[in-house]
Amino acid sequence: MSGTERVPKYERLRRRLTDHIDRLPADSPLPTERELTTRYGVSRATVRQALDALEAAGLVYRVQGAGTFVAEQTVSKTLSLTSFSEDMRRKGLVPDSRVLVADETPADEHSGGRLRLSPGTPLIRLVRVRLADSAPMCLETTYLVAERVPGLLDLELTGSIYQVLAERYGVNLVRADQAVRSVAAGEEQAALLGLAPRAPALRMERVAYDERGSAVESTVSLYRADRYEIRFTIHREAT
Amino acid sequence: MSGTERVPKYERLRRRLTDHIDRLPADSPLPTERELTTRYGVSRATVRQALDALEAAGLVYRVQGAGTFVAEQTVSKTLSLTSFSEDMRRKGLVPDSRVLVADETPADEHSGGRLRLSPGTPLIRLVRVRLADSAPMCLETTYLVAERVPGLLDLELTGSIYQVLAERYGVNLVRADQAVRSVAAGEEQAALLGLAPRAPALRMERVAYDERGSAVESTVSLYRADRYEIRFTIHREAT
């Protein structure tokens, strides 16, 4: 890693504007696109590319014929694809894991079906109790396509798997389909999570894909309802 | 409504390409940007604007130096801001409502806090049992800023409120912050939903905003866990 990082102009402009916006009250007008053009010495297309990103992030809103304005602050951000570790750190908690199972197993209809694999395809299976600040937060069963992550079981598995996938295997998970349900924890599950039997839990099912749309990871997470909630921002579709 | 609708070129191109893509297998290469330029008689910037939308929707992926390709089909779409009625119709169910409460009430810390209003501000309150195919699906308490929807209580409230807001009041909800939890239904709630007491339920809290980022609606929904789950696609953030 050398110190040179290629950062496009529109990205640099976006960051400068983000810092600027954070210090402005809601509904403050931003400079006009043409003024930003001269102020930062870039073309209007570049300015618009930066503003497009800010608008998509919900930081500003634009009114044709009037201008661009600071939006009221959103409580949360768009829900993004993160690993458990990243998620917890973002919340200010210290993540950890207790590995219950780590082995290789052929795909059956359950695990392979979600990954759209034929039965028998080798999968890495991880069953972990995920801890936050040393207390159980969630019970997680993960399947990974073994072919994509050779030797994974020989590694430390306490940190962020997504980071390992990216750095060691060049596998970048960019998209995931999720399904969220409310369930009553089973006896065994409740015991592992430190809950009373039949206590409510949040069940999250996820299939994550790489850039090309190939399924790589399938995870079922069971979160303690008293410790976890999902927060996110959604938008109205145009179509 | 006259028949003339202004549709930008990039939008027309996006639709044409969407239709085209639907008939291609995954990983098929699309024509190059420069070829689309000549084929459709538009500039490359316009082509890229159309492709940007397709990429954001997860229909294609781009590899620098190689080309643009059809992505594998995603099961579900990005979670978008919809009303209960729209949500149910999309699932092929018939929505209906049983209104329990419909009145005007001053904001207190609970209701006003989420909407970021000062206590005392008039609010419209709706408590409804929402039905899908004539069976209880969810128990919903909605607060609307009364000033934005004068006379709402005189209207039929069985249909889509979002449609009423847009068509009658020009209020377009474009963004919402949501929080999802798993809870055990209380006795009264369980009775209204046709559940056993302490049965698991999905609790969804939502605050919806208009284009300018002003909070307009605050809703708490309690869904029957055995009938409802949330499905959505999420993406990895660049930053």
Added chain:
DNA sequence: GAGTGGTCTAGACCACCAC
């Protein structure tokens, strides 16, 4: 009517991939 954001063009150079 002056000024704003929305759309569109024609052209250029760069980084990257595959042959």
Added chain:
DNA sequence: TGGTGGTCTAGACCACTCA
């Protein structure tokens, strides 16, 4: 090395808002 997508420019016209 040739072609691809990624970035950027300078300029134009349109639709819309607001005084």
